[in-house]
Amino acid sequence: MLRLVTLETLTAPDRARADAAWWRQAAVYQIYPRSFADRNGDGIGDIAGITARVPYLARLGIDAVWLSPFYPSELADGGYDVADYRAVDPRLGTLEDMDALIAALEAEGIRTIVDIVPNHTSDQHTWFQEALASPAGSPARDRYIFRDGRGPDGAEPPTDWVSVFGGPAWHRVADGQWYFHNFAPEQPDLNWANREVRDDFLTTLRFWSDRGVAGFRIDVAHMLTKDLTEPLPSQAEMDALPREGDHPIIDRDDVHEVYAEWRRVFDEYDPPRTAVAEAWVAPHRRPRYASAEGLGQAFNFDLLEADFDAEQFVSIVDDNLRLAAASGSSTTWVLSNHDVVRHATRYGLDRPARSADGRPVEKHGNAWLLAGGPESALDRAAGLARARAASLFVLGLPGSAYLYQGEELGLHEVATIPDVERQDPTFFRNPGVELGRDGCRVPLPWSAEGPSFGFGPGGSHLPQPDWFAEHAVETQEDDPSSTLELYRAALALRHELQGAESLRWVPTGDAQVVRFARPGGWHVVTNFGDGDAPLAPGDEVLLASRSLSGAVLPPATTAWIRVDDEGDRPA
Structure with missing residues (x-):
């Protein structure tokens, strides 16, 4: 039998502990404010636009919203060049608008996480x-x-x-x-050896915490502290150094002195404020960022660099659950964000060449973008099927799931943006090497028609392709086969089924079919192969990433299965 545990069934002390630990298995939805929804018609998304779409976010079933930077900025780097950490860009709104958004989200049981850019x-x-x-x-x-x-x-x-x-x-x-x-x-x-710098960021953390923000995403958390003692190494000498510990500018041990101070600020609040580190560091270095004495959680980006491949997915899950146990935190799962090619497109391209350590030689999808995004190289249908399967796999895992706006619509990367309309500095500073990140930052389609597909009455700051119409919210609404309705169903069921932060692999006899059991009597099974895979006798399908015909799981499909507590059925 499926045993469901809800907040209503817990004692008052248990409810308090559960509330403080809300982030451990949360579904967090990343909003890139300038591309989410435009209320005032200037072509740029704004805070009021997000507030107007809170009912959409509530129906989606997320636990928290993470807002990419909304601070005053000249947009040299999409808002990650912050001119004032305790204000709102006037083009996006006011502090009063932010207060209204935080309150509107809170009224729906959705917490707010904001981006902090401290480097x-x-x-x-x-x-x-x-x-x-x-x-x-x-x-x-x-x-x-x-x-x-x-x-x-x-x-x-x-x-x-x-x-x-x-x-x-x-x-x-x-x-x-x-x-x-x-x-x-x-x-x-910034010079993080300067006490004034450190104190000012403590003020910023309290400023937003006092306004009701529940947590913070820390941009390039591994780069704050530096040792620029003369003589300074050359680039070649620095490249030869281990990227950790005593490196002049990357993942230095002393950065954790900063985060220990931040943790003391977070713990001044009830419940304590949360934080998640964007730390591109070696896996064995990640737990310290995620420790209870530090930020509390750290992004694992391994799936951003993985193919849709059974062996890679299983290895990544095992590795990151082990790392989470080492830190006492929960792990995080990310398939798309504002810095990478959307996973529906990555999975529809040929696998990239890989180095001896298994990492992509080039950024997954970058070669396709540089070639002009030819449709002949992208299998859109296969990419979307794999993306839906991967998303359902991830949402079934223990830990936090971070979703990027538009992935619930099955959006592909927008490749054909004229050079004169591009905004990302990586495109301009690396001509012919990087096409930049604009393709995943194109404003969302809300309706099938109109000059900006419902984004706003004044057009959009990046051009939207015609194919956005078939992915619009309006097009997918209440269509049981749509990607949007799949996400809604998965997030609702995830809340019902969620239990302890553990899983157990269940042998299937097929290396391309991966199955794991979660506490409470449910399994997740994914077919990474090219042929149909039989389901076990008696499997009751609760949800699947595509329509099933009979007791088989088609290629590139994930299903959530109800079993009894004794049931390792495939074995």
């Missing part, structure tokens, strides 16, 4: 403008990383380091000094 500010931030107006060696410049240049006149940058977005990582200012920017020149890195 760098915008070059328009008042601190940086003060630094430019101040002399070398001043306290204003010490908030950032300024250095004298090399050569007799200081005309050469302090090092030959290359930024993440391409091009030099140093930019010269009018008086001849250089400042460090690990991303775009408009994103000067």
